[in-house]
Amino acid sequence: MSTPSQQAQSGARDSVVGWQVALGVALLIGWEIAGRAGAARWVSEPSKIAVKLWIWLGGPLYVHLAATVTELVTGFAIGASLGALAGMMLGRSPVAAAVLRPVIVGLYSVPLVALAPLFIMFFGLGYLPKIVLVGIVTFFLLFFNTFSGAQRIDEDLVHSMEIMGAGRWEIFRKLVAPGCAVWIAGGIKTALPYALVATVTGELLATRAGLGLLLSQAAEQFDMTSIYAVLLLLMVIGLLLSEAANRIEQRVLRWRQAAE
Amino acid sequence: MDQIAPAPSQSRKRDDPAKIRLVGAGKTFQVRGTELEALKPVDLGVGGEEFVALVGPSGCGKSTILNLVAGLLAPSAGQVLYDGEPVTGPNRRVGYLTQKDTLLPWRSTADNIRISLELKCRATPRAEATDRVAQMMELVGLRGFEHHYPAELSGGMRKRAALARTLIYEPETLLMDEPFGALDAQLKLLMLDQLQRLTRHRRMTVLFVTHDLGEAITLADRIVVVSARPGRIRAVHEVRLPRPRDVFTIRFSEDFARQHERLWDELKDDIIKGTDV
Amino acid sequence: MAEQAGSVASLAFPGSRSGETPLARALTTPQGRIGARILLVAILLLAWEFAPVGKGTGFWLSKPSLVAGTIWQWILDGTLRVHLQATLAVMAEGYVTGCLAGIGIGIVLGLVPRLHRVVSPFLAGFYAMPKIALAPLFIILLGVGDLSKVALVAITVFFLVVTNTIEGVRDVDRDLVRSLTLMGATRVEVIRKVVVRSALPWIFTGMRIAVRYAFTNTLLAELIAANRGLGFLIEFNSGNFNITGAYAGIAVLVLCSVLLTELLSRLEARVSRWRG
Numbered sequence: 001m002s003t004p005s006q007q008a009q010s011g012a013r014d015s016v017v018g019w020q021v022a023l024g025v026a027l028l029i030g031w032e033i034a035g036r037a038g039a040a041r042w043v044s045e046p047s048k049i050a051v052k053l054w055i056w057l058g059g060p061l062y063v064h065l066a067a068t069v070t071e072l073v074t075g076f077a078i079g080a081s082l083g084a085l086a087g088m089m090l091g092r093s094p095v096a097a098a099v100l101r102p103v104i105v106g107l108y109s110v111p112l113v114a115l116a117p118l119f120i121m122f123f124g125l126g127y128l129p130k131i132v133l134v135g136i137v138t139f140f141l142l143f144f145n146t147f148s149g150a151q152r153i154d155e156d157l158v159h160s161m162e163i164m165g166a167g168r169w170e171i172f173r174k175l176v177a178p179g180c181a182v183w184i185a186g187g188i189k190t191a192l193p194y195a196l197v198a199t200v201t202g203e204l205l206a207t208r209a210g211l212g213l214l215l216s217q218a219a220e221q222f223d224m225t226s227i228y229a230v231l232l233l234l235m236v237i238g239l240l241l242s243e244a245a246n247r248i249e250q251r252v253l254r255w256r257q258a259a260e
Numbered sequence: 261m262d263q264i265a266p267a268p269s270q271s272r273k274r275d276d277p278a279k280i281r282l283v284g285a286g287k288t289f290q291v292r293g294t295e296l297e298a299l300k301p302v303d304l305g306v307g308g309e310e311f312v313a314l315v316g317p318s319g320c321g322k323s324t325i326l327n328l329v330a331g332l333l334a335p336s337a338g339q340v341l342y343d344g345e346p347v348t349g350p351n352r353r354v355g356y357l358t359q360k361d362t363l364l365p366w367r368s369t370a371d372n373i374r375i376s377l378e379l380k381c382r383a384t385p386r387a388e389a390t391d392r393v394a395q396m397m398e399l400v401g402l403r404g405f406e407h408h409y410p411a412e413l414s415g416g417m418r419k420r421a422a423l424a425r426t427l428i429y430e431p432e433t434l435l436m437d438e439p440f441g442a443l444d445a446q447l448k449l450l451m452l453d454q455l456q457r458l459t460r461h462r463r464m465t466v467l468f469v470t471h472d473l474g475e476a477i478t479l480a481d482r483i484v485v486v487s488a489r490p491g492r493i494r495a496v497h498e499v500r501l502p503r504p505r506d507v508f509t510i511r512f513s514e515d516f517a518r519q520h521e522r523l524w525d526e527l528k529d530d531i532i533k534g535t536d537v
Numbered sequence: 538m539a540e541q542a543g544s545v546a547s548l549a550f551p552g553s554r555s556g557e558t559p560l561a562r563a564l565t566t567p568q569g570r571i572g573a574r575i576l577l578v579a580i581l582l583l584a585w586e587f588a589p590v591g592k593g594t595g596f597w598l599s600k601p602s603l604v605a606g607t608i609w610q611w612i613l614d615g616t617l618r619v620h621l622q623a624t625l626a627v628m629a630e631g632y633v634t635g636c637l638a639g640i641g642i643g644i645v646l647g648l649v650p651r652l653h654r655v656v657s658p659f660l661a662g663f664y665a666m667p668k669i670a671l672a673p674l675f676i677i678l679l680g681v682g683d684l685s686k687v688a689l690v691a692i693t694v695f696f697l698v699v700t701n702t703i704e705g706v707r708d709v710d711r712d713l714v715r716s717l718t719l720m721g722a723t724r725v726e727v728i729r730k731v732v733v734r735s736a737l738p739w740i741f742t743g744m745r746i747a748v749r750y751a752f753t754n755t756l757l758a759e760l761i762a763a764n765r766g767l768g769f770l771i772e773f774n775s776g777n778f779n780i781t782g783a784y785a786g787i788a789v790l791v792l793c794s795v796l797l798t799e800l801l802s803r804l805e806a807r808v809s810r811w812r813g
Binding site: 016019020024094095098099102103105106108109110111113115116120122193196200204205211212216224227230234241 | 573
């Protein structure tokens, strides 16, 4: 059953979608015309990009995609879990909190992605420098977020658990960890785009495989079609990551949404 | 009148040594460099299975007494004994229902009530835990709200959920800090009735903070009157009403009225003084 | 007012019992905390300086004294000034361009919700793309000079500011707009006096976040292609396996970030006072 107003709403939504499609098509056509009119050496053409993607998806892309995804996922998984763990443990220690606070505030603003050249110097051209870079960037973002989350856990809740007879580990598992979940999810949301930036930066600087390598090779050969094709792929990966982050956040926040 | 109050004459086990004993226990806080005396050294004994109500104006240190017994605060003077042993850390033999309901916001009501049964110290088989949770939810009138999160409950419902969470593991001693303040009159009576039934049936010792004289008289064996800050014990009254008491009608009895009047005389100066603080 | 003692109690608890170690007690005073921090940093630096290293690891570790010497050298011979200036110039130009474009387009999109809805998936797509990947493209389109880096920074800043501006404009009190319109204000007047004014806090938030992104992206752009700038300094020294130089560059980077954060929080304190 849909009320008239809902129908009107869905009608409006349909027309928005219509406009979106129209705009997208118009952009593509304009782009294509511009390319064929002679600007192709700058903007390429959508049709060529599509063909390029089609060829890549037939095989040559996968080794690069695999490299990028492996670096991203491995680095992120290691960095995020260590960061969250360290944040929860140090966040519950008053001594650590007192000493670390200014260090954390200071380090938070340091663009750690800029350490990429250092890791390439240390670890060479394989997966490792990128994994370390992604890991470190992720670690700190997760650590900062989780640390402040752990500090905000209500002491009264801790006391009530203690009186109930909960041990340290039980308080950690039943109170601190779920209490930090919101903050961890927030950290993941911030860190995922950063992790992608770190991966791509590392690959642009020096690598043997990956989307970044495709990109820098294409740039060296002034192959605009490939450049745009890689950008499109990275956009899709970025969207997938942000969608994943939203899903995680929604799951964790179920109890909060219930209240609203 | 600051003295060790003798165990009441009609105490169910009169030669039991006091379950809870405060010996010259006082508490002074450091608040931004200045000292704030919350509780003057007091002496107080609570016998096993006794129901003691602490009444007095707000901010008189009643909650401090509970925090001392619960081991959440260390006394800055004197000693707090539980079963003859000094309390040196969170007291795991009491159930503490604080003024603020300490429900975990990410757990549903039923899961909140269940939590103590999940702990290693009283691990309970799943099926049994589920049964007991259902009984408890029924008891506090929360049936149908099992899957609601605390934020979806009203203040009174949260209070009842917190009560159920404390009662479910049947602590031998119950510390309660104005547990029914937020409830409407009708519900409050129902809860008082349940509380009396449960604590007597399970032979619990209860230390109960309230500012509602009627509540105190209805439930308590003894009423300790605490004066405004810095808190000190002003008087101890025995409530000579037979048990079991009918919480719904007792307030209309003559005995009740007499007790109420006596207590009110005792308290009114402090209450008046307390309100304009 | 209910039982103030209770709330004081929960405040007083942590120091009073659980962390009754001398260390914890020392850390409750500001002097103790600062002392502990200095001690920690000193221990780390000393450990680094006098770390027992073999021939191989010594090369990778360098020493704090060497790093400090390098930075001092850079200060003396003007290297530092040249590179910092380059970084700051790119960052500032990109930042200002991005903010102006973001605020302008954000106000338009905020005022025309239908238009915003139509373009929002396109915005979301670009927002999610790692902007640094645009660097090679911009280098081809705009040359290896500052312009390509400015464009990269500007586009990053743009996306942050535009999102916040749209939110801010949409958050404007409709009743206020209506009442001003009834008073006879023209559309432009309403936009200037109400819409922009009440969107300002949002815009400022976006601009504040964008500073850090501008800094990061300037550095990344310099890592990828530049012949001056702080990012270049780090990349150049790493590329030549000059470990001490790389560490010195990173030390300067950390100092700059901390200074930037400090500056921002001061500025923010002032702005928020003005905002009331």
